[in-house]
Amino acid sequence: MGRKAKLANIVSELYLSYGGLITPLGDTATENFENMRLGKSGVHKVSGSGFNKEDWPLGKINSLTSENRYTELLEKICEALIENVGIEILSADRTLIIISSTKADITALPSDTFASTREILKNKWNPAHAPLIISNACISGVMAINTAADYINGDKYDTVVTIGIDALSDFIVYGFQSLFALSDQSSKPFDKNRTGISIGEAAGAIVISNKKPENGAFCVNYLGGSSSNDANHISGPSRTGEGLFRSINKTAERSSINIQDIDFISAHGTGTMYNDEMESIAFDRLSLNSVPVNSLKGYFGHTLGAAGIIEVISTMLMIEHGLLLKSPGFEEQGTTKKMNVLSENVEKEVQLALKTASGFGGGNASLILKKSL
């Protein structure tokens, strides 16, 4: 009993490094960061993309050329992982692969939409264990990283590779259009004139390990994470930000940090009136009003199951380069609570970064990253 209790309390030091980033702004992390630094956006009007042939602005990856965007994108991120991380780690017995996706290969219906995911991984490096798939709406990516930490802290694996991926489809675009949630210009998170979401597609991969990467790749520490439900509405954000408020509190407690020491927030910021307002209320309740914050949705669009992963990679890049990226589309404060939304890139050494996500089903999730010594 004594030994067991002791073991159960061991929490390893965890390191995050990125293994691939494919978005409308580029096929590598370096290319993405350079384009973000220059203020480029990957969101552009796509002719005839709407149900009534509207030209919605979307974050579309133009280099995807095959009939099946999802499987092509998954193949590409797997190849990036093989190049950046190596088959040996990917296929090791002490390595688990976690996939974060909302709709996966939706065009496969009425067949299994997740079958091609398992098939592709098997063909690429035949993982020692069946991949674990998380499909928890827009918080899937953050939850995938938190789950990876659970597995390593539980001494089940030494390394967990999380892949966040979602591709554009009529299904998703028509769906958000039917909710009147799409913006007719590139989304403007937290701005006064925001009118909705721009949907995007992307894939990103993060390696979580109890050891620093052997190849000397840049890494940050993962301190802790959590989720919390709003218990309010399946598709409408809470008016009080209750779930997000609780999740951030829980995450800070698990990370053994003081919330006031957070010096950067990568928010969810979809660009809808209600979501962004909800986030501002939650941050206000935690007195985070003056902490620099951005939403990266203006660079890539909202990439659903990929969002949490690609936004954590972007946060790691900001920590690596000591440069906080501006929040594209933001000009004038548009939330009732004051926020320090970045309207320009700012050079800053970040020690503690908070990543948040919120989504349908009332889900909220968060995690804290620390600059590695």
Next chain:
Amino acid sequence: MKILASCKISDQGIYLNGEVQQKYTKETDNWKKDVYSKMKLDYPKFYKMDALAKMAFLGFELMESVSSFEHFEDNDVALLFANRNSSYDTDLRFIESYTEKGSPGPSLFVYTLPNILTGELAIRKKWFGENIFFIQENFDPEFFIDQINFYFRKGSKACLCGWVDSANDKEECFLFVVEKTDGEITAEELKKYYKQ
């Protein structure tokens, strides 16, 4: 840890804590509405739910009719769910809305995510705890035991776990509530309840 309650709904019938139910059956296509009426529930949101959420909702209400979860506070309960086919039935109905019925249906679209059902349960109980939804090929008791241990270690005091799946006219719902106590539960125990 110990199992406080379990509910299994399949083609074989409705089982509560291992006992087959005579009052609540699954004989008609309308069984969800029938069970809802027989239980004398008053929760109009039920009618808006998709089949997956209705099934999870009823499974939970059945467990609650024989067990009390009132001693848990609103942050205490983690909802750990999985299935094989995500939101398959509603996905197909949503596609049908825009390919055959004129325009994409927003009330269908919001249910095209499997974790909407955990949202429905959280709303019903006003539970603000952790939620997660996995896609797996089969119900895997060892996997659930690992997850329960993770969430207990992180501070949850109970886990509402579920395998809720619906595709090609095959419906399956297995829910169980586990409380954090001394002692373990075994995969065999879970398998036994699941196989009913």
